[in-house]
Amino acid sequence: MALNLSLPATEGIVPGVSPQVYAQADFERIAHLVRQEAGIVLSDGKHLLVYSRITPLLRDAGCTTFSEYLDKVGNDAEMRVKTVASLTTNHTYFNRESHHYDHFNETLRPDLIARAAAGETVRIWSAGCSSGEEVWTLMMFLLGAESSAGKAISRSKIVALASDLAEHAVTAAQKGSYPAEAMKEIPQKLRDNWCKQTGDTIEVGPEMRKMLRFRQLNLLRQWPFKAEFDVIFCRNVMIYFDQPSKEQLVARLARQLRPGGYLYIGHSERVSGEGADLLKPVGPTVYQRSMA
Numbered sequence: 001m002a003l004n005l006s007l008p009a010t011e012g013i014v015p016g017v018s019p020q021v022y023a024q025a026d027f028e029r030i031a032h033l034v035r036q037e038a039g040i041v042l043s044d045g046k047h048l049l050v051y052s053r054i055t056p057l058l059r060d061a062g063c064t065t066f067s068e069y070l071d072k073v074g075n076d077a078e079m080r081v082k083t084v085a086s087l088t089t090n091h092t093y094f095n096r097e098s099h100h101y102d103h104f105n106e107t108l109r110p111d112l113i114a115r116a117a118a119g120e121t122v123r124i125w126s127a128g129c130s131s132g133e134e135v136w137t138l139m140m141f142l143l144g145a146e147s148s149a150g151k152a153i154s155r156s157k158i159v160a161l162a163s164d165l166a167e168h169a170v171t172a173a174q175k176g177s178y179p180a181e182a183m184k185e186i187p188q189k190l191r192d193n194w195c196k197q198t199g200d201t202i203e204v205g206p207e208m209r210k211m212l213r214f215r216q217l218n219l220l221r222q223w224p225f226k227a228e229f230d231v232i233f234c235r236n237v238m239i240y241f242d243q244p245s246k247e248q249l250v251a252r253l254a255r256q257l258r259p260g261g262y263l264y265i266g267h268s269e270r271v272s273g274e275g276a277d278l279l280k281p282v283g284p285t286v287y288q289r290s291m292a
Contacts, residue, residue: 014051022051026066030054030083033073037084038165039220039245053086081218085166088240092130094137094178095185097235100264101141103283104231108262109142112230116156123229127219127253128237129162132173133182138233139208140190147193154207161225163217174214176204219249228258235285236266247273254278257289 013024030050031042042050054066061079063069073079095101116122124142126135139160143150164170180202183191191197194205217223219237232253238246251274253263265271265285279287 013047017051020065022066026070029070030066030087033070033080034084034087035242037080037220038088038218039241039249040084040087041240041242042087050087054083057082057086081165082167084218085168088166088169092133092236093185094133094183096134096137097267097285098185099284100233100235100286101137103286104138104262104264105141107282108231109144112142112158113153113156116153116158119157122156122158123227124158124160124231125229125233125256126160126162127217127232127234129164129173129214130169132162132169132176133178134233134235135160135162135173135212136176136204136208137186139204139212140186140194143190143194143207145187145189145193150193151207154211158211160212161215162212163215163219165216165218167216170214170216176209178202219252220245223252223256228261229256230258230261231264232257232261233264235264236269238269239266243272247275250275251278254287254289259289259291261289263287263289 013019013027014022027042027047027050031046034040034042054069057079058064058066058069061069061072063072073083112122124138126138129135142158143153162170162173164173178201180197180200183195183202191202194208195202196205197203215224219234234249234253238249241249246269250271254275255278257263262282263271263279263286265287267285269285271279271281271287278290280290282288
């Protein structure tokens with residue numbers, strides 16, 4: 001694909017890119033697509049982001065202009081998913097917003113373990129798991145610092161789901177392999193118990209893997225399950241959504257919790273709309289589903 005990179009900035013919305021390749025109208029079409037498919041709002045300052053993320057897809061599709069590519073996308077559901085996924089941000093890290101794991105460890109964990117030991121199925125969901133750091137952190141805290149007790153927990157009826165819109169994020173999360181430096185904020189005992197280090201790489205262990213399932217999932221589309229969850233982590237996902245999509249998602253998450261279940265959201269996110277009537281705040285960005 002030949003892109004004209006020699007034009008002055010005034011001739012295109014991206015400096016040096018010909019408007020015949022990528023024009024304002026193309027950006028607007030992409031912004032509409034992403035908002036319609038995933039509730040994500042792209043501001044006018046995202047022109048360069050869109051150009052850099054979509055260009056590789058353009059090449060893979062054998063297109064020479066964004067307009068040509070978008071015409072193909074309009075008739076191909078798989079291409080639409082890939083286009084939207086390419087524009088999501090998958091920045092995360094282990095033990096992020098550590099107060100959530102402290103709350104989980106102190107408030108929820110004992111009850112979840114007791115219920116699972118009694119034969120009840122306990123369900124956990126990391127909704128918007130990105131590259132996996134969140135859910136693997138959660139699983140390490142769940143299994144805990146006592147190796148024998150943790151192995152017993154791993155054999156109990158606790159099941160976890162990790163989902164993300166982006167296929168590449170789900171693939172990375174499922175792989176469960178990270179630079180050792182990335183886990184420095186995880187307590188050493190948890191790393192030693194539930195991970196294996198080889199050189200500069202750490203891989204998550206089998207006890208956690210057998211408890212966890214992965215799925216590519218658009219949170220604003222139909223969910224392929226009916227079971228209620230005891231714990232949902234959905235953090236730093238809604239910050240990219242428009243307000244109606246935020247309120248719709250919060251309400252659906254609240255209804256997917258069992259009465260008394262807990263929802264964890266990102267530090268810059270808020271609960272509003274219908275979901276606010278179903279959830280009560282019990283800690284910093286921690287909410288509990290009403291019992292009624």
